[in-house]
Amino acid sequence: MGYLDRIAACNNAKLGQFPTFKVAGQPYGYVLPSFAEQLACFPQVFNVTHNEVWLDNKLVDYNERTAAVMEVMRRLYQDKVLDSWVGENYPITHSFGGHAEFEVERAATSYLGIKNFGLHVNGLVKTAQGIKVWVGTRTLVKPLWPGKLDQMVAGGQPVGISVRHNMLKEAAEEANIPLELAQTAQHVRNIDYQQQGERGLDRSTIFVFDLWLPEHFQPVNIDGEVIKFELMTLEQMADLTERTTQFKDNCNLVNIDLLLRLGHISAQHPDYDMINKTLHARTPTHAH
Template identity: 35%
Template sequence: MSLLERVKACHFWQPENYRPFIINNEVHGHITHDLATRLKDFTSVFDVSSQSVALSTKLTTFENRTSEVESVIKALVKDGIIPRWRDEEYAVTNSWHLPPLFKMDRGASGHFGIRSYGVHVNGLVHTRDGLKIWIGKRALSKPNAPGELDHIVAGGQPYGLTIMENLIKEAEEEANIPRAIAATAKATGMVTYRCERPDGLKNDHLYTYDLYLDESFTPQNMDGEVEEFYLWPIEKVIDRITNTDDFKYNVSLVLIHFLIREGYLTPDDDTYSDLIKGMHRQDIA
């Protein structure tokens, strides 16, 4: 599979299979027709039509939106319609820099197709042999992408933390990176995509960071979510992205973003312009 095919895989979804999820006359997600039909049972929370699912206009505060939607999600989890309750809250907002309309359990975010946020960190090491990157292998017990390759640090953005606070927390939990070192991570932009995945419609904005680590540092997982770490030359990373399915789908996107930024891919590459375009989703709604 080519790098461009990796990028395209992050942008595949079929809009005809969904209805827009509307809050205050603005689209905030997309819901499958099957789930929309089930939401008709909750008339005090959702206004469901053949064209859309709208949060009831009677819910006007952060608190009552959160409470009422939570009760619906718990009922859907109990009935097995949403597989699990994650006990981690995501902010529901179309911009991280705007106050959220309410908060929602992470386990439901993909089923409502809301915009989710996260941080992905390239763990980089300058060596005498050239640039190397720390790669983590996800634990086989992970419900999503078990055993696939990942960044040294990556995670969804929970409600109530700043981006940097979350990065520092994830760095400590996933790789035992001291706070003072994690705080030196440099923001390098973001990638955005919307694609159909087993856990729902992923409508993600990932903030990307570079973190340069000393050659003497070895990451150690603290939360049981990483099976093993590898320190690979950049050439090996490129080969594995291009020729295997080993990397988690969105990790490939962030790594390609890094390759573009750092000049490992250039305008002379046939797919260069398409790869750059693929760093962000193209649809607006």
């Protein structure tokens, strides 16, 4: 086990195994064959062949497409094909802030293999013993990654809100961080990854923020998604990242990036060059 294994776990996608999801002739995602079979039950919305799934060409209006697809996804959720429902809309797009074809429920993004976006905030503290990091433990009732370790603040990036305003909102909800303190957070990095799993394909961009906190600050969860916070040394966080799977998979990428930027993973590490190369090998995406 090691850092390279953590990066590889988030970049295990084999796109050739997936039928392509197309809208207006353009590829936007990749669908597991088993989910394509489910979509074939809705021929008025989806056309399905062995190699492709495409939105019916009669659906041309943004809102019309959104409503039609949303109805299908709600039916599939009611039939327990989709394992959760978040109530946040994500755009069908190639790039953040770019042209979007329609919107879809967040829980469906992996099933459709579309590009999606989220943000993670490193909660950092300078102490006499060195830099420490606030780490949250996800509630056991979360449908995904229950009980796993997570960044102090993290959340999806739905339509209708900027990345920065979303960060401020999530900081208040997840860690009760006052607005004036949260506003000092700096956007430092974007991390892209493509992870294949039971639901389908997670093709994600994480907008990474660093937030330096006073020593006396204690995060408190408000929205019920975190059961506890723990202040760790960089050494503790690094050891858990490198040697265990206690962190949620994509949180390991944020941890590794932080360890690189703070010099904790240095050029003396035997895998240093490969860690740098593989962590940031995918196409960058810009935050707005």
